[in-house]
Amino acid sequence: MSGAWVRRQAGGRLARSAGPVPAQVDDYTVQCQQDLGDLIIVRLYKERYSFFPKNPWYCNYVQVCAPNGRIYHFPAYQWIDGYGTLALREATEYVAEHWAEDSFFGYQYLNGINPGLLCRCTRIPDKFPVTDDMVAPFLGEGTCLQAELEKGNIYLADYRILEGIPAIELNGQKQYHCAPLCLLHFGREGNLLPIAIQVPGVQAWGWVLCECCQRLSQTPGPDCPIFLPSDSEWDWLLAKTWVRYAEFYCHEGISHLLETHLIAEAFCLAMLRQLPMCHPLYKLLIPHTRYTIQINSIGRAVLLNEGGLSARSMSLGLAGFAEAMVRALSEINYDNLYLPNDFVRRGVQDLPGYYYREDSLAVWDALERYVTEIITYYYPCDAAVEGDLELQSWVQEIFKECLLGRESSGFPTCLRTVPELIRYVTIVIYTCSAKHAAVNTGQLEFTAWMPNFPSSMRNPPIQAKGLTTLETFLDTLPDIKTTCITLLVLWTLSREPDDKRPLGHFPDIHFVEEAPRRSIGTLRQRLAQISHNIRQRNKCLPIPYYYLDPVLIENSISI
Template sequence: MLQEIDFPVKDTLGDIVEVKLEKSSSEWFCRHIEVKTPSGKCFMFPCYRWIDGNEVIIREGSAQLPQDDTELFKKQREKDLESRRKIYRWIQKRPGFPRSLDAELKDLPLDVQFDKGKESDFDGNFRKVIDEAGLDKLLSFFQSWKDITDYEKIFRAIYIKDTTLENMIQDWSTDYMFGYQFLNGCNPVMIRKCVKLPEKFPVTHEMVKGFLQRGLTLQEEIEKGNIYIVDYEILDGLPANKTKKSQFYLTAPICLLYNNRLNQIVPIAIQLSQTPGEKSPIFLPDDNEYDWMLAKMWVKSSDFNVHQLVTHLLKTHLISEVFEVAMYRQLSTVHPVYKLLTPHVRFTIAINAEAREKLISDDGVFSRISSISGKGMEQLLGRATKTLTLKSLCFPETIKVREMEKAPKYYYRDDGMMIWKAINSFVSDVIEIYYDSDEKVQQDVEIQGFVKDVSIFGMQDSKGDKFPQSLNTRAELTEYLTAVIFNASAQHAAVNFGQFDWFGWIPNSPSTMRQPPPQQKGETDLKFIMDSLPDRGCSSEVLGTTWALSQFQENERYLGMYPDMCFTEPAVKEAIKRFRKTLDEVTDSIKRRNKELTMDYCYLSPNKIPNSVAV
């Protein structure tokens, strides 16, 4: 609500550098304050905070580095940060997880809570799909489905026209669709070029020669760069989940894939464990139909679990919260980097608190639908966190490490590179406005405190081997902030909003398996497959969960949209305009490309990338 107040004064006040607000009764949210003098001069004071009875001092909107402030303002900044550090405290809520904010969902600070519209949207989406499909009224809730086509029953009531979903359901059992998902599905980060077959996966040329189309040996195909591999070693030995109704099973498969003459990535060999031998056969495309189908299901079930807990939860949600908590603890609200990052951490602490309460708690949804036990989740997150580095959050580096620069039809890579470059250019423009030398970065005590807090406390990297504890150049700061923004926006969009497309059709990516993996060939039939797949109750919860997580919110703020104008300087406003223009060009480029494709790839189209991890 806009409110105008006149303050008559006798003397000329000069430039107004701060205003003080105090509210003694109920909380209210202040977007910004605009002060106009009788002479026509205007001063802007961005706030975008809750006023809850305490005194709040709001600085004039120009961003300031701490070393450029007056002594009075330096003391004021430090006092404000000391106060915030008491509110935003670190805690490690579960072993193996990165640290997070020490607060439950109901006790979150006002400034990081959901607004009412956001809260109702998220809570309603899960119930919508459950209610419309009548999933909670299904008879024999914990029984197996009789046939794969029975899964269509839970789609009829909620079916929404979706080209990707239509194509996937039609072709889900084909080798082409199986391979395509490693490039452009929900978890496009596991596949890598195979430069040498691991000893634990003894695939021979004789096994696969019938599937190689160029007349080359397997070794020659490897040398030509046509062989890829997906290895779920990170799951090896983790304890499987067990509920009151079901014993679930978990394994750590390895899959070899081949780039055929049609530039399709297709599977040519699957081993369902990390230990070769008589009880761990290598399944091949010319095995009987049900052996090969079940082997692929086991791979995709493992992929579902790694996606949800590592690719999605850890590498977008939890890491973004680490940066957000450190931002509140170490950066003044007038710091340009605080202003830059604020739109990209919106609602992240709140959504993570909700996830801890409803999804990954001991009795949460994921604990009911996943193959991994609660203890296994902690072990998996611990293993994955040990591999997490700042470089692993830099998109170009992730493509390079997996040697996927030339993989065909890898739209996730192509679009991701365009988005990374756009964000990097924008961040560089902003950094250049406020830092005219590398020395300015080194002298910035708040930035140095921010990266040190992330490393030592958030990621518990005491030596700074994985996450730096200081930054020395503008280029280092630019890459660091690009990684923060990219993973909170683009990377989260890429691995989140396709969940209903790829996981909603249960046989394509079973969240769990209810029978142990086969140890011999020729013993699998359709009944065994149906007894292995999630039962009716589990399928229903997967459907509701993936639907809710795949929905955009009302009044979503997409990449480049900054309605809360924290920056007031014209130079930054021009940088934002250039950023948005570049993003529009990327969107148009993706639209042109997609017109030539049977299946659109839209997850990294800027007009479908929310600014932050908020669902």
């Protein structure tokens, strides 16, 4: 038997004696007669037709006491306004307790909300002059930097795409920005740990600039020190926090907004304009476009508008945020969107403990096999692909409107064979579903503890060692107002829709033939097996990774 204990505070009037009076605090205990197994998520429902009025409730937290004695703690500290659902996950508290640890810092590159940035390093770049003397104490006995490079145990996180973007003022105070570099080592104990961080200092590019126009480059120099784990506690923590700050922009602007929301919107609009409803590709793709245009339109109006929430919480402002996306768009390559290629390109195809890689490839394989069955049913030969003018118009519009006609992107302007079409459609469906889930589902868990994911920095990058204190560290983090706005944005982005449709569940019947409907059933079976495998594996993990559990992946980008 499991027991759940809920504490909440009422914030409005209730009729007669049906509930608490305003501002009253109550504890609720709910008994369950069966073992619920490992808990991943708790959802609190405030139903329209219960005795609860529409007045807002404030939920502090939920504690679940399992039969084996384990106590799950799900922090909430949020209002339930109106009727709806509040989804709670346990990981938020874990982040608050472990965010400063090197092991958790490294873990986030593998299984956090931006797991596609890390690359294997085979040669130390000239702009990051790390020497063996610097890092030898952190590599273990009997080895050296060159040996670890050759073994493939050194990894690099390079935020060069953020280089040179100017910061703005927030709340009347100048903000600061930089493009750090971080070197990590995968050690014998199985942990990925940071061993060197370069935090660029303020430099003028070619001529003297006024203070408000100063840029930050990755050029090494006396004002661009390399910080090490052996430095003072606060120096090292602040260096890692600058890296986490850069992660904010690479995740929110590039991995999340650009590479899922905006690209999926281009796929969707081209489909609506070029493919009629009776077209088999329309039937295959339409479930994966549900609400995408609507949610992006709301985002532009509420989050990305001039003077809106994002503009008031990011040190780069809307212009700098857009600049990062423009740069990333100019580097998007079609071959890298084929998921198996991306892991090989980054040299992380055999990196242990990379559960994101394991789960994403499993889901990718299920989707690719599903797409193969559908495509080969409707396109029995290459000539059928090449002769489909509506299909070719769809592909051409995506190349022109999404990639802006950039030939170096490698995006096709036409498709000539069945395998080419299978690859293309698999990329589209994966982008619109699992790829978004990987970077969106855990947002609030990893970001609610602001020092782990700051959106702005109030002091310039540290240019000398030994000067950072607790006071200067806190003064560098975002102020309270900026933090609150950022949390509001991230909370908004993390809310689940009330009518969520998990991957593979298509209640709207578009295919009427028996063969594609059998393929849908087979897809669900494969996804159910993946879900089972993930949950069994997670039982043995200190930090469960479930963002790509198919039951938590939506068919489309709807939030």
